[in-house]
Amino acid sequence: MAIDRIHKTLAGVLCVVCLTSCVQAVPPDLLVALEVIDQDLIALRAPEAAPEEYRQFVRQWVFLKARVQLDDDLIRWPWESSDLENELRRLYILGEGTVSQLHERQASQHRTAQAKVVRLEEQLHTIVTKVESIDGRILLGEKVIQTDLLVKQARSFFEQKDFQRAMQAAEKADRALKAQASLLSQELGRYADESRITYWQNLAKQTIDWSRIHRSTAIVVSKADRELTLYKSGRKVLSYPVRLGFNGMLEKQFQGDGATPEGRYRVMDKRGPGQTQFYRALTLNYPNAEDRRRFDFAKRSGRIGSAKGIGGQIEIHGADNELLAQTLGCIMLDNPNMVVLYEGVSVGTPVTIVGALTRQNAVALTLAELAQRRDEI
Amino acid sequence: MLRKASLVSFALTLVMIAGCAEPPTQQIQEAEKALKDAQENGAATYSADEYAKLEGTLAALRKEVADQDEKFTLFRDYGKAQQLSASAKADSERVKAASVQKKEEAKAAALQAQQVAEEAVKATQDLVAKAPVGKDRAAVEAIKNDVEGLKSLLKQVQASIDKEDYPAAQTQAKAIHDMSQGVSTEIQTALAKVGKGKPAKKK
Structure with a gap:
């Protein structure tokens, strides 16, 4: 009887031990930890920023979670290993690694994109300033504003922490900046062309020689340096800064192009107060025979539309409005300088307008700098 | 004798019933179609995390069906696969609606x-x-x-x-x-x- 009681007690104890030793198939803490990793990945924008890594993690995670739910009625002995738990632990390690990698990658992308966007903004600012300094803004047409848009887009995506798109926009902006620099080189390359500069130097020299031989006055204008020089008997007597057409660095081709003509001209008329709206003006004989020949040839060859006119009324004049930075093609001086010049010349005075007089002219230097920056981009 | 015959007949009926357990093919197809719909409506872009989870759910569903298929006919149980396909379908529809709204x-x-x-x-x-x-x-x-x-x-x-x-x-x-x-x-x-x-x- 006593033995029977002992057996029953032992059996009871064994049952209690067995029942209390049974554990769930997967520790709940592990599931919570994986849920946290999933949330971390979402917070790191992994679904968008690292879709492959996120998909790899989350597919496995959802798959295993579903297995846990499907097997929720299973229990196991503490000493019994669980394949499901092992897989979840492996996934936890993978997830932790992915979170850590994404942290590092995002920090790196942030640094790279920030550096790129800031550098790009600086480049754009410098190039815009340089281009404006040589009156090249119109020449570049819509390219300036298109590049500006790309730079702003890059900044906008960067601020939204979309570093990938920020870099894409920045790459496009880089290419647009290079295209700008190339177009400028193409359009204004003659300012860096030695043979062209030699030709201009010869034109100026002939005008100065004429002044010396005839003991008379002559004017030479260098467009690149935006400088007008008055010679008397071959000697330089004064130099003044000038403002040119809104497309002044180009060679004049037709009416309304905003370019300032290049060539040998003469003062045809002097207009004093009351005779001009520009304070005082010296009218030039543009278009001369050479201009007409060039214009006709360009028209015949189709480079200029048939409806275009050659233009005229090119003057050296004072400023009706001191705030105006550019003209429609004329050469503009400040009024005090215009008075001196006006008094110093007469009808018939030669006026030679050239692109540049030195190889180190402002346009050539700017083009060289832009080319260097283009290579750096 | 009669009692023995009844028992055999009962066992056979049980085997027949159990042997008829079929995978929920139609529900699985519906869940897959719902996920495809969600994807076509921009779920991968506008609800990227939830879409990725749904892909995981579908994978779990396929695994569950495969697991049951491997079992001896008498022990097959597709009840959990049915549950999973139903929830995958419902979730896909919800994600699709959310994606459409976000888009x-x-x-x-x-x-x-x-x-x-x-x-x-x-x-x-x-x-x-x-x-x-x-x-x-x-x-x-x-x-x-x-x-x-x-x-x-x-x-x-x-x-x-x-x-x-x-x-x-x-x-x-x-x-x-x-x-x-x-x-x-x-x-x-x-x-x-x-x-x-x-x-x-x-x-």
């Missing part, structure tokens, strides 16, 4: 930004129209160039909207709006400098 919101935001940008460009164009036509037009020639540029940039916004790339459309429109305002300020400054327009001259 519509993104589209609405892009369209609004586009409208604001268009109005800003129009206002800038109107200002240019007031610019002088005479010799003072030199002051605004470069700016006119920019306004033409802004007009062509608006086409890029429309192209992004057509491609359903709403984030790009929004950033473009915002930039155009900002640039238009900058150009407008430039025009106003230029107009203030030149005052009233004067008759045009040949140049």
Whole structure:
């Protein structure tokens, strides 16, 4: 009887031990930890920023979670290993690694994109300033504003922490900046062309020689340096800064192009107060025979539309409005300088307008700098 | 004897019933179709995390069916697969609806930004129209160039909207709006400098 009681007690104890030793198939803490990793990945924008890594993690995670739910009625002995738990632990390690990698990658992308966007903004600012300094803004047409848009887009995506798109926009902006620099080189390359500069130097020299031989006055204008020089008997007597057409660095081709003509001209008329709206003006004989020949040839060859006119009324004049930075093609001086010049010349005075007089002219230097920056981009 | 025969008959009936357990093929197909619908409605873009989870659920569903298929006929149980397919389908439909809504919101935001940008460009164009036509037009020639540029940039916004790339459309429109305002300020400054327009001259 006593033995029977002992057996029953032992059996009871064994049952209690067995029942209390049974554990769930997967520790709940592990599931919570994986849920946290999933949330971390979402917070790191992994679904968008690292879709492959996120998909790899989350597919496995959802798959295993579903297995846990499907097997929720299973229990196991503490000493019994669980394949499901092992897989979840492996996934936890993978997830932790992915979170850590994404942290590092995002920090790196942030640094790279920030550096790129800031550098790009600086480049754009410098190039815009340089281009404006040589009156090249119109020449570049819509390219300036298109590049500006790309730079702003890059900044906008960067601020939204979309570093990938920020870099894409920045790459496009880089290419647009290079295209700008190339177009400028193409359009204004003659300012860096030695043979062209030699030709201009010869034109100026002939005008100065004429002044010396005839003991008379002559004017030479260098467009690149935006400088007008008055010679008397071959000697330089004064130099003044000038403002040119809104497309002044180009060679004049037709009416309304905003370019300032290049060539040998003469003062045809002097207009004093009351005779001009520009304070005082010296009218030039543009278009001369050479201009007409060039214009006709360009028209015949189709480079200029048939409806275009050659233009005229090119003057050296004072400023009706001191705030105006550019003209429609004329050469503009400040009024005090215009008075001196006006008094110093007469009808018939030669006026030679050239692109540049030195190889180190402002346009050539700017083009060289832009080319260097283009290579750096 | 009769009792024995009844028992055998009962066991056979049980085997027949159990042997009839079939995978929930139609429900699985419905769940897959719902996920595809969600994907086609931009779930991978607008609800990327939930979409990835649904893909995981479908994978778990396939595994569960495969596990049951491997079991001896008598022990197959597709009840959990049915549950999973039902929840995958319901979740796919929910994610699809959420994606459609998010996409519509993104589209609405892009369209609004586009409208604001268009109005800003129009206002800038109107200002240019007031610019002088005479010799003072030199002051605004470069700016006119920019306004033409802004007009062509608006086409890029429309192209992004057509491609359903709403984030790009929004950033473009915002930039155009900002640039238009900058150009407008430039025009106003230029107009203030030149005052009233004067008759045009040949140049």
